[in-house]
Amino acid sequence: MPQLNGADGDDLGANDELIAFKDEGEQEEKRNVSSERDLDDVKSSLVNESETNSGSDSEAPRCSGFVDVCVQADRRPKPDPDVESRAKHSQLFEEALRRRQDGGLFQPSPYVGYPFFMIPDLGNLCSPYLSNGALTPSGRTYLPFQWPLLDVPGRSAVRDSATPTHLSNSVPVVQHPHMTHLHPLLPYSPEAFSPQRASPGFSADTGMSRAPRAACYPISPGGVTQLPHPLGWLQGQPMYPITGGFSPAALAMNASMSGLVSGSFSPRLVPTPQSSIPHPAIVPTGVKQEPGGSGSPTRKSMPGIQQEKEDEKKPHIKKPLNxxxxxxxxxxxxxxxxxxxxxxxxxxxxxxxxxxxxxxxxxxxxxxxxxxxxxxxxxxxxxxxxxxxYGKKKKRKRxxxxxxxxxxxxxxxxxxxxxxxxxxxxxxxxxxxxxxxxxxxxxxxxxxxxxxxxxxxxxxxxxxxxxxxxxxxxxxxxxxxxxxxxxxxxxxxxxxxxxxxxxxxxxxxxxxxxxxxxxxxxxxxxxxxxxxxxxxxxxxxxxxxxxxxxxxxxxxx
DNA sequence: CCTCCTTTGAAGGGA
DNA sequence: TCCCTTCAAAGGAGG
Incomplete structure (x- = not known):
């Protein structure tokens, strides 16, 4: 088991992993020493990566292709029929974005979401897996796409994927090349970006889905590669590239976000009603968002039970996947x-x-x-x-x-x-x-x-x-x-x-x-x-x- | 409709 | 420091 008990204390693996691998024979253990060192190296590099951001664009992990949700079980590689539509889609979005910027209407979304481009591609931007669970060809295709980088103060907020950037102060949202069909950073709310919900609300004017949702692993190479990098979120102006149509659900959610995490939420990161796309990790608990529910009564004005109900409706930030x-x-x-x-x-x-x-x-x-x-x-x-x-699940286990x-x-x-x-x-x-x-x-x-x-x-x-x-x-x-x-x-x-x-x-x-x-x-x-x-x-x-x-x-x- | 099941890992609280 | 608990995903099954 990859026990990454490096001296830096930032383990990749849990301590428990020691158990399983410790059971192996001594020879096995010796053989694994080098592997553990490798893992330590990985850890170190990760630390350096995150702290110094020494990656380069050319080295940046590539996003996997996105996928056709409706693709058949056929796994044979084949031309993605949706590439064209995606390209068209992103073109629309770029246009809209340009329009907004030129017109001074472009406002960085304060939405504090994962820096991903969640462009509901009318049905094919979701999971890289087929409906039957198989990975689609496009999902396994490594297309040129630069992973979004998390800007830190001092960095430009909008980037073009084709533009080599920064790097000194960015945290690359790296996906291992080997794992490009995984979208580890976006597992959070499968509901929030589904094409089914997104499509009706899609607006060419904004290039946005009004109701994004998520089974979508939201990054579509076809549509994303041309998108400017949106992120300036660490500058206190979190931007989301696909901001556009107002999502009532998002509004409702955002309205309730301030009390989401017991006040521990960083004010800088608290979404405002301007943001339109719910973070995939922010999902309502249990109850669907009401359309048009842009506001909720203040907590103080609510009686206890009602407040509890209100709390249940509020989205919560899900744990990152291990x-x-x-x-x-x-x-x-x-x-x-x-x-x-x-x-x-x-x-x-x-x-x-x-x-x-x-x-x-x-x-x-x-x-x-x-x-x-x-x-x-x-x-x-x-x-x-x-x-x-804790307690966000339907009913907490005893x-x-x-x-x-x-x-x-x-x-x-x-x-x-x-x-x-x-x-x-x-x-x-x-x-x-x-x-x-x-x-x-x-x-x-x-x-x-x-x-x-x-x-x-x-x-x-x-x-x-x-x-x-x-x-x-x-x-x-x-x-x-x-x-x-x-x-x-x-x-x-x-x-x-x-x-x-x-x-x-x-x-x-x-x-x-x-x-x-x-x-x-x-x-x-x-x-x-x-x-x-x-x-x-x-x-x-x-x-x-x-x-x-x-x-x-x-x-x- | 809701909860359980089942897995591993991460995180936090209590002793 | 150790132990315990909870949650993260997923979807069928059972109440």
Missing amino acids: AFMLYMREERPKVVAQCKVKESATINQILGQRWHSLSKEEQAKYYELARKERLLHSKLYPGWSARDN TKSETQREAPAAVEDFSLHLKRPRVPPGPTHTCPRPAPPPPWTRRRPPPQRWPHPPLRPRRTPSTRTPPMDTRHPTPSSCSRCPSPPNPTGPTPSEASSLQDPPRHCPPPTCPPPHPARLLPGVLPPFLVPPPTLTLRSAANSHSALTQPLSLRRANQL
Whole structure:
């Protein structure tokens, strides 16, 4: 596991990653030293990149192509039929922009959004993935596009992508070339920029969508390359290139933004009614925005309940995606296409295993992306805290302490909570359990999560996909494990893992169509846990990992 | 309609 | 410092 515990303290990976990789054999570990150094280098370069901005335009990562949402499952490269329309679209936008600037009407949008060009391209600017999840050809095409750079004070606000810029004071919103079909910085609000909503509101006059939305990974090379760089947001005048039509939703949202993060929001970054495009990371919680809802009563004038409701309607800044989430975004469609599985829980299990089967280099790419995303997110929302989103979900899960308070004796008898019978290991997973690390190491021992008292009984344990220990850390011994045949052939990640030998058990093969429903309580072969499978906490994997030492020792006995 | 499931990682608070 | 909790995405399934 790419443990990036550099001296700078800015880790790309979580500390927990130490666990999985620590379990490997010493040889493996030695072999990984260089990789860790590489990751440290990556980290250092990232730090330098963000602090000194030493990148160059020519080196700037390129944006992936954008995509046709409606493209068929055909992955064969083919001319993008939308390029023309996109070009036309951007031409319109440029014109409009010029008009606005010439006429003095162009106002930098104070919208504090991610610096992306979210031009709803009437249906094809959204996700680089096809509707079936496959990556479209255009989504995989690297077109000349300069990633937007985050200006810092002293830099011009508007840039042309063709104009080499700055760099000394900019924070490049870099996307790894390898990952250009990912848009790690824009995962935030899939709803905010959908073409369906955007198209009707599109105005040639403004070149803008009135109601942008987002499944759109908003950067379309075809349309974006010609756009002037909009960003001057760090100068206190955040600009958004596609400002134009007023979005009632955005207005409503903006009107409520000031109280969004408990006053911790930087005033400089608080969107004003002038901004028209909601930040992809700023999404309403639960309730759709009302058209025309440009204002909301002041908080003081609202009674408590009403204020709560109002708060629920307010958008919130979502957390930046971590490396695994970015990986999931990319790989999920592939898994869906390969395995014909739609259940996210199952897919996530597969992805979890695949994630661990990735080489360090592969993972490092995602850690790098995640780090950049966090960096950008922190710059965009200086006062934002992940804590601000607590309770933003529909219904906050009860904490463990809360659960225990209500039923303190509920977890005393572990056997009562072993919902699934132990299943004999299937043929695909015969890796022996790795020896626990020496006690003197500071790294945590491998997770011992079985038996583990589930914190919350599942509603339908017989139909749920049984959890599996995706960390199943048996890299050194896995070389002796027979690789389960993959009928669908290796995925790109698998292929890369082949080039760089997998450090863990091979990724699981595709599950049966409905693995969770084959037999209640019986794991499908691809999900058969290792003999030492531990039941992950239903609510929190990390808690299981960080099981109290006493309990772990008791379990080991 | 709402919540759960399931994954890993990041972040924050409490002890 | 460690432990615990929550959230981020996704979409089917169940209540």
